[in-house]
Amino acid sequence: MATFNKLNGFVEHLAEKVHNLGSDTITAALSNTAPGSESTPPTGATGTNVLANITQISYTNCSSRAFTTSSSAQSSGTYKLVLNDLTLTASSGSVGPFRYVYIYNDTATNDELIGYYDHGSSVTLADTETYTIDFNATNGIIQIA
Amino acid sequence: MDTNGQMRALLKALQDEKAAILKDSAPHRAKYEAARKKIQQLEAEAKAHAEAFHAVERPRMAELERQIGTIAKALGGKSLGGA
Numbered sequence: 001m002a003t004f005n006k007l008n009g010f011v012e013h014l015a016e017k018v019h020n021l022g023s024d025t026i027t028a029a030l031s032n033t034a035p036g037s038e039s040t041p042p043t044g045a046t047g048t049n050v051l052a053n054i055t056q057i058s059y060t061n062c063s064s065r066a067f068t069t070s071s072s073a074q075s076s077g078t079y080k081l082v083l084n085d086l087t088l089t090a091s092s093g094s095v096g097p098f099r100y101v102y103i104y105n106d107t108a109t110n111d112e113l114i115g116y117y118d119h120g121s122s123v124t125l126a127d128t129e130t131y132t133i134d135f136n137a138t139n140g141i142i143q144i145a
Numbered sequence: 146m147d148t149n150g151q152m153r154a155l156l157k158a159l160q161d162e163k164a165a166i167l168k169d170s171a172p173h174r175a176k177y178e179a180a181r182k183k184i185q186q187l188e189a190e191a192k193a194h195a196e197a198f199h200a201v202e203r204p205r206m207a208e209l210e211r212q213i214g215t216i217a218k219a220l221g222g223k224s225l226g227g228a
Contacts, residue, residue: 070206085210117225123223129222131223131224132222134214137211
């Protein structure tokens with residue numbers, strides 16, 4: 001599993017009621033541009049941590065990018081968000097290339113970002129090909145202690 | 146004026162300054178609290194809807210997504226885990 005990279009602005013957004021991770025629609029965004037190479041990198045000040053600062057690919061041929069939430073709960077003071085796996089499918093044409101898989105909150109006012117994964121190389125899905133975003137079901141996508 | 150007298154005067158001045166700031170901010174704070182009250186009413190409605198869709202999705206979706214992913218990968222599909 002690729003490493004999850006938390007975006008720094010997420011923690012301030014979390015503290016200031018931008019997110020309700022238990023019920024908001026968490027969604028994947030795909031990009032072939034490294035976060036640090038964006039014209040306004042989402043890795044900067046909190047205000048930059050929004051979807052509009054990501055150079056996304058076209059989703060015309062891509063299936064739904066919305067995750068469903070398996071659980072959002074704390075145990076012994078450690079909060080854990082577990083998202084279900086998501087398999088993207090290309091249909092009626094290709095999808096990509098993309099390398100970075102962002103996780104963002106599609107319900108939040110400015111589609112605030114949570115973090116991203118780096119696939120390590122660019123991927124293109126030909127028609128009917130799939131790409132599975134498979135999370136660790138035990139550790140979840142994020143933990144907050 | 147002795148030192149204690151000066152300190153009491155300074156304390157009074159600081160407290161007066163604080164009171165003036167709070168007086169100026171009070172109308173804005175009151176409007177903020179009123180707006181938050183309205184949001185909280187909507188949040189209660191949203192929470193009820195969230196609980197409803199969780200009740201539909203959560204019992205089955207995790208296993209379905211896991212099986213879909215497993216089969217997609219078995220068929221040669223790419224994955225983040227394969228990165």
